[in-house]
Structures are given as C-alpha cells and as structure tokens.
Amino acid sequence: MNPAPEPRATLRLSPDRVEDAAALLRAGDLVAFPTETVYGLGADAGNGQAVAGIYAAKGRPSFNPLIVHVPGVEEVERLAVASARARDLMAAFWPGPLTLVLPLRDGAGLSPLVTAGLPTVALRAPAHPLAGTLLQEVGRPLAAPSANPSGRVSPTTADHVLGGLSGRIAAVLDGGSCPVGLESTILGFGDGGPRLLRAGGLPTEALETALGERLILDTDPARVAAPGQMASHYAPRGVVRLNALLPKPGEVMLGFGPVPGEITLSPSGDLQEAAANLFGALHQLDAMGAQRIAVAPIPETGLGRAINDRLRRAAAPRRD
Ligand code: TXA
Ligand code: MG
DSSP states (O other), X not given: OOOOOOOOOOEEEOGGGHHHHHHHHHTTOOEEEOOSSSOEEEEETTOHHHHHHHXXXXXXXXXXXXXXXXXXXXXXXXXXXXXXXXXXXHHHHOSSSEEEXXXXXXXXXXXXXXXXXXXXXXXXXXXXXXXXXXXXXXXXXXXXXXXXXTTSOOOSSHHHHHHHHTTTSSEEEXXXXXXXXXXXXXXXXXXXXXXXXXXXXXXHHHHHHHHTXXXXXXXXXXXXXXXXXXXXXXOOSSEEXXXXXXXXXXXXEEEBTTBOOSEESOTTOOHHHHHHHHXXXXXXXXXXXXXXXXXXXXXXXXXXXXXHHHHHHHHSOOOX
C-alpha cells in the first residue's frame, strides 16, 4: 500500500520572485497573491483542474462562482459583454475594489467551474501593483476567491494565508498587508439595471454618484448565487455581539472610535482605517482564543456599510 502523499510545503515568495509565482500558476498550481482588498487564491481560470484545486484547498462546500482577475479593461472584451454603463464604471474605478458581473462571452475559454455554470462572469482588475505585475506575467485571467479556508475570515497578510492554507497550496506571494482590507464591492448588470450584490471596498455612495441612482443591497437568495451572502461567512471562532458599548463579563471588546476595546479598529473613528484593520482584528481574536466578542457600534455610512455587513455575518448563527 502506498502511504498518503506528504502535503507539499507552501513557499513564501518575496515580491522579487513574482516570475516564479507566475510560472507556478501557468503550470496549473495554486498561488495566493495580494490585492488591495484581501489576498486571493489564484488559479489559471482556463484550467479546470487548477480551478477545482481552489475548491479543494478551501474546502468550499459547493461550486460557487469565482471572481476572474484581469490586468485591465482591455482583457474584458474577450471574456464578457460590457454595456456602455459597465464600461463607464470600469473607466472610472478600475483598477480598484469593484467587481462587475457581466454576461459571459461565447468562447471565453474559462473553465465552467469558474462561473459555476452561470451565463455571467464576475470580473475585476485589482489595484495592487504586485497583483498587476503577476497578471501581466501569467498572461491569462486568474480565478481567485479570498485565500482562506471556507467559512473563515478573509486574509489580509501572507501569515493569515499560511495560517489557513499552508500545505494545501503551492505558494503565497508576500506583498505585506492589504491596504483596503475588505473584499471588493460587487455590482451585477441584470435586465433590471445595476444591482448591488455585495457591499465592499468601494463605497456604495461612489457608485451611486457615478450611476445617478440609489443602490440597495440585493439579498434575494433566488437571484444572488453568492456564497459571500451565506449567513455565517467571515466568522471568527468566538460568538459575536454587535453594537456593544461595554463588554459583558467574559467578552473581549473590539473597539471603534469613542468605544475603546482590547483591540480597536480605529481609535479616531476613521472608517478606512477600521476597514483595513477588520479582518486582522478577527484573526487576532481567533489567535487569542476569544470565546465571546463584543463589537462597538460602527456608523452605517461609506465603508461602514461593508464593515457592518461583514460583522453581521460574523454574528449570524453558525451552521457548524
Ligand atoms: O476583493 C475581492 O473580491 C477578493 C479578491 C481576492 O479579489 N475576492 C473575493 O472572492 O472576495 P470570493 O470568491 O471570496 O467572493 C466572490 C463573490 C462570491 O460571493 C460569489 O458568489 C460572487 O463573487 N460571484 C462570482 N461570480 C458571480 C456571478 N457570476 N454572479 C453572481 N455572483 C458572483
Ligand atoms: Mg471569500
């Protein structure tokens, strides 16, 4: 009988080894890489076996669609059909934390696992310079969900990635901490006009101004095939209580602005700073073994909407 194969050690690649990371991806291996939002777990989006590897490494329970990362607007044409409005948004916000869900183009050459068989594809051009260089070097679109085991907190450092996926992926390209710290905002273009599918790193107000209309988060599960919408996503291990002004006995306090905590998202109440610190703080709470977590109120404006969305999911009843 053959022994089970040893798990392969995961390489930590410094930014000057971006070509090595690209070579691994071209060969069908999985490589985590930094984006301005969170670390992504990348695979060649045209290689079905590589994309299947993403689901296996994350322990993702079902084939939910993945975001396809491209260097810029020029690469969209081959993959999707972009309306004039979608093009305007790409011109305004790419590269950046905005994902657009567009009709898939015939012959796009993406593995059907990437789109989970849907007739649409989610596309984004990340603003992180290392991600941009990597995409240019690979020369193929990369499917990349957040580089964390399914149901756990998204990674904003290479250490977070290794903490969750070490031995299950070929390498992580270490670009330090992600400046935005929250996943991209996702906008769908259906028949009824633009729909906000996920609040994220691009504040909703910026999109509303560009589109000239109000956007309401579309949470209809029949229409939103989005695992980011699963109730208990983004969860730390401890039980989470929101809008707390003081910790109860046994709770670790996560502070914001005027409400201090053992960990504080932003002492000055700056939402951008809080967004950048959020997932790191949740990882830190896990590392501390926090069983009960109280979270200070966060205003529901700008990036606060996306922060609150992630916190509500973290506080939702667990499936496991
Ligand atoms: O900031 C980000 O978006 C990060 C970085 C790595 O780019 N990626 C990320 O990927 O958050 P992931 O897989 O964790 O979340 C992708 C979301 C899911 O909620 C998925 O259901 C949705 O995008 N999605 C992907 N394709 C879709 C489609 N065709 N229609 C609707 N939703 C889609
Ligand atoms: Mg995710």
